[in-house]
Amino acid sequence: MIPRLLLAHSSDLPRSRVVGTLSVDPADAARFASLPLDLDAEELLEVVEGFVQRGVSIESIYVDLLAPSARRLGQHWEEDECDFLDVTMGLWRLQEVMRQVALRYPSDVFDGNHTRTALFSPLPGDRHALGTLMIEEVFARSGWQTEALIEPKRKELLQIIAERHFDVIGLTVSCDCTNATLADLICAIRSVSRAPGVQVFIGGRMVNANPGIVDEVGADGTAPDARSALVLAERLVAKKRAGSVRFDLPLG
Structure with a gap:
């Protein structure tokens, strides 16, 4: 499990309270998408810092820069434009950049309750794990109490859900499964959860390719990106306090 406290104890990096409001231009995102194949993590971070400094x-x-880049790396491999090792290293570099950004630009939002x-x-x-860590970070920056698992065993996942209360369980499905x-x-x-009416979201490459799978497997919803997932989750958690609810949005 990756606890959020790990970020709080990493005090050796400069921190900033820069609060930008702009979005990444799609053309800039397209130019950035394949850079993780050629640049190391430190060089990529310099590029990202440039975006942050521009607001x-x-x-x-x-959501608009790192996530599309990860998807593009996958497409390179699917189209046989690079090998698995290149993609793996590119994804690792993106994950390191995301970690550094989280450390340098912590959120001011904190829900004490x-x-x-x-x-x-x-x-x-x-x-x-990149998609899992990314969505967890987006939720945490919006005031949610969040945790992320990396390469969990089924038994480990279910044990944590049985022992602790979670309003939302988010599963990323990148590999093929039945x-x-x-x-x-x-x-x-659902059977082990300590939270009555727990909301289960699914997302990732496999789900994005077939959003109808949400109903087929009994999940509560999906969304094409972390930002949309946050909107959906906040609506669902607010609704469930009024009773059991199934809430479908055209977000997939």
Whole structure:
């Protein structure tokens, strides 16, 4: 588990309270997309710092710059334009950049009551963690109490959900798996959860390619990116206090 306190204890980096409001221009995002194949993490961070200094919000850095770059790296591999090692190194560099940005630009938002809680995890067996860490960071920056699992075993995931209260469970599904496997996991999550009416979201490459899978496996929703997932989660958590609810949005 990656606790948010790890960020608080990393005091060796300069920190800034720069609060940008601009979004990454799509043309800039397109030019950045393949850079992780050629630049090291420090060089990529310098490029990202340039966006931040121009007033781009940290949320936009995650959602509009780093996430599309990760998807583009996957496309390079699918189209046989580079090998698996190149893609793996590129994704690692993006993950390191995201970590450094989180450390240098911590959020001012803090919900002292911790009224909204979320756990994010890749599907057990899925080794891709970037999407999980990214969505967890977006939620945390909006005041949620969040935690993330990296390469969890099914037993570990279910044990944590059984022991602790989470309003939202987010599963990222990047590898291919059967609907039956995913449906069985979601059913198990609901059966052990300490939170009545826990909301289970699914996302990732496999879900984006077939949003209809949400209904097929019994999930509560999906969204194409972390920003949309946050909007959906906040609506669902607010609604569930009025009773059991199923809330579908055309976000997938």
